[in-house]
Amino acid sequence: MARTVAIVEDDAAIRANYADILKKHGYQVSAYGDRKSAAAGFRTRLPDLALLDIGLGDEPDGGFTLCRELRAMSAALPIIFLTARDSDFDLVSGLRMGADDYLTKDASMPQLLARISALFRRADLLRDPPAAEEVLERGLLRLDMKRFHASWRDAPVDLTLTEFWLVHSLARHPGHVKDRDSLMRDAHIVVDDSTITSHVKRIRRKFQAVDGAFNAIDSVYGLGYRWNA
Amino acid sequence: MRLTLRAQVVLVALVLAVIPLVGYVHVKQIERLLREGQEQALLATARAIATALHDRPQLLELRAGEPASGEMALILRSLARAESRIWIVDRDQRLLALVGDLKKRSASEEPPDLLTRLVHPVAALVLDRPTEDFDDSLPESEIASGPVAASALQGVPARRWRQSPDSRAVILSASHPVWAGDEVVAAVVAEETTNATRSAYNRAMEQVIGLTLIAFVAGALALLLFASRISTRLVRLRDEAEAAIDSQGRVKNLLAGSAARDEIGDLSRSFSTVLGRLGEYNRYLEAMASRLSHELRTPIAVVRSSLENLRLQLLPAEAGVYLGRANDGLKRLDTILTRMSEATRLESLVREHPRERFDARDVVRGAALAHPGKKFEIDVPAAPVWLRGAPELYAQMLDKLVANAVDFAYDGKDAGSEPIRIRLEPRGADAVLTVSNRGPRLPQAMAGKLFESMVSVRARDSGPEPHLGLGLYIVRLIAEFHGGTAQALDREDGSGVVIKVKCPLDSVLST
Numbered sequence: 239m240a241r242t243v244a245i246v247e248d249d250a251a252i253r254a255n256y257a258d259i260l261k262k263h264g265y266q267v268s269a270y271g272d273r274k275s276a277a278a279g280f281r282t283r284l285p286d287l288a289l290l291d292i293g294l295g296d297e298p299d300g301g302f303t304l305c306r307e308l309r310a311m312s313a314a315l316p317i318i319f320l321t322a323r324d325s326d327f328d329l330v331s332g333l334r335m336g337a338d339d340y341l342t343k344d345a346s347m348p349q350l351l352a353r354i355s356a357l358f359r360r361a362d363l364l365r366d367p368p369a370a371e372e373v374l375e376r377g378l379l380r381l382d383m384k385r386f387h388a389s390w391r392d393a394p395v396d397l398t399l400t401e402f403w404l405v406h407s408l409a410r411h412p413g414h415v416k417d418r419d420s421l422m423r424d425a426h427i428v429v430d431d432s433t434i435t436s437h438v439k440r441i442r443r444k445f446q447a448v449d450g451a452f453n454a455i456d457s458v459y460g461l462g463y464r465w466n467a
Numbered sequence: 468m469r470l471t472l473r474a475q476v477v478l479v480a481l482v483l484a485v486i487p488l489v490g491y492v493h494v495k496q497i498e499r500l501l502r503e504g505q506e507q508a509l510l511a512t513a514r515a516i517a518t519a520l521h522d523r524p525q526l527l528e529l530r531a532g533e534p535a536s537g538e539m540a541l542i543l544r545s546l547a548r549a550e551s552r553i554w555i556v557d558r559d560q561r562l563l564a565l566v567g568d569l570k571k572r573s574a575s576e577e578p579p580d581l582l583t584r585l586v587h588p589v590a591a592l593v594l595d596r597p598t599e600d601f602d603d604s605l606p607e608s609e610i611a612s613g614p615v616a617a618s619a620l621q622g623v624p625a626r627r628w629r630q631s632p633d634s635r636a637v638i639l640s641a642s643h644p645v646w647a648g649d650e651v652v653a654a655v656v657a658e659e660t661t662n663a664t665r666s667a668y669n670r671a672m673e674q675v676i677g678l679t680l681i682a683f684v685a686g687a688l689a690l691l692l693f694a695s696r697i698s699t700r701l702v703r704l705r706d707e708a709e710a711a712i713d714s715q716g717r718v719k720n721l722l723a724g725s726a727a728r729d730e731i732g733d734l735s736r737s738f739s740t741v742l743g744r745l746g747e748y749n750r751y752l753e754a755m756a757s758r759l760s761h762e763l764r765t766p767i768a769v770v771r772s773s774l775e776n777l778r779l780q781l782l783p784a785e786a787g788v789y790l791g792r793a794n795d796g797l798k799r800l801d802t803i804l805t806r807m808s809e810a811t812r813l814e815s816l817v818r819e820h821p822r823e824r825f826d827a828r829d830v831v832r833g834a835a836l837a838h839p840g841k842k843f844e845i846d847v848p849a850a851p852v853w854l855r856g857a858p859e860l861y862a863q864m865l866d867k868l869v870a871n872a873v874d875f876a877y878d879g880k881d882a883g884s885e886p887i888r889i890r891l892e893p894r895g896a897d898a899v900l901t902v903s904n905r906g907p908r909l910p911q912a913m914a915g916k917l918f919e920s921m922v923s924v925r926a927r928d929s930g931p932e933p934h935l936g937l938g939l940y941i942v943r944l945i946a947e948f949h950g951g952t953a954q955a956l957d958r959e960d961g962s963g964v965v966i967k968v969k970c971p972l973d974s975v976l977s978t
Binding site for chain 2 (some may be wrong): 249251252255256258259262278322323324325326327343344346347355429430431432433435436439457458459460461
């Protein structure tokens, strides 16, 4: 059975376009133009994944409310924010509401599709544990490539999809400098340097929350970042 | 010449100098009246004695040179005034009697009041103080040929002012004839010094001088204080207004706007309002990039998703060309958006970014890595250059500086041949980072504006890359984050441009 992706987006053209593309990629799509109809729809039937805009019509934070409601209904439901807002504040708020990732609207369709399929894969694996695990281990770091789950010193580190991909990109070849472009490619994003900087800053902070002495990510000024084995 | 407000008020205060002048004229008037009164009184005395003698002609038959008889002396003394001298001459100008003394006998004077004592030294300069120490002898000539006595012997009362023989006092004499029947038998002359009037005059003058001086000083002081207060407030307003806008024209802090309910308060408040509006306008300009990138993102998403849908359709072959072009255009729009949001993001990033201690040399050494095709000449000192801030941001700033230098080096004629020079050196308490490239000079008109948001000095058609003039704005943001300043200069020989970023060194000693 086809998976259902819910799109909540107040701009009719974008909503229709995304719905069309997702349909062409084999997803079933339910599109909503405002928070109320979306909430009503979700109560009738929970989608398999939700794409939320933050500003919905005359509710500037409608997406956040919706995200909270969805999270309350299902802890496992993948949620992605797709919005025109790119401030760190919105990003952090969005992730704190329990979203799995945060994309700005200048993200291309392939980037979005990569996230959607990755999140579906993870959701599947959570339902029925796989026979074989695909794990990347680098010293104290352990990356579960199927569940997109990271741990450090056996303690889980709660990373978003984008952050997970960034850590994976760095840790795959320890000691090698990854420049910003290849990091962006690996994480399926196109952003400016400052955004990469704040992503790395956030990743470091999450690892440091688990282990105060964490310093495995080196900045190589002018070039990029490097995983310290 | 700069005439300060204070100096102007002092000039205006000179108007007050009229007060002492008026006082002086007034006292002069009083002195004239006093003198007249004295003349009249003296004349009256002379007349009274003459009348008394008229009734007793036998008294005049004394021989000259002999002292006045008892009765004569009695009359003279009873009619005479204090401190006056009276003498009588007969027709042959022989002195018949001489009574009284011009000098003051009792030296008991009222103790001067405080004001008088204060004014005394000043008054002494302008006033002629009467003295009791003068020659009061009656010169022979005065008796024999003095015009006063002579006039009285002719039958006409007279009065006259004369100097004492030693010129230390002025003596007023008044005469009156003594009639016997139709002929004059003798003349009575009464004399007095002007010391009494003089003293009264002096006292009045001292009072006037004292009072007017006090009025003048108090008035001038009050005016001066007032002027000082106004000028202090104005100076403070000026300083505040100057401090409110930095050299790059940004409103740093608003004026408090004085609560005073006068014109200066008004001025301060309107300054405050004007600065507030200017600040809002600046913020509006700076927020422009953010708002634009936000507003543009949605329509661009519409275009992008439409194109992506289109690509999934079966399209004629030539459609691919147009699809490609549309995609190229979209990519450029994306670049613009990314640049814009980079600046905005940085604005919020620097607000809360944690600061750490780092060696700027490490950052500078990596600068060339990002531009492998270019030639660089990197010059760092042997000792560490410690800064307090964020190495990532410092690196981003250096990246913008290098990108800027690379772009402008292209515009030069033989740009490829000369490397871009990056130099880091500690200078005093600052770490000075300079990035210098060969190329065109800075346009004069843009000096000081280069580091503002969305200001670019590039020619309109300068290649495929969009230029929003945000690079140097980012440089400034990061330099300010490190407590420093950025400055663009022409090379001394005019062959290119130097951008200089000065950040304070971290003063904490490394352990």
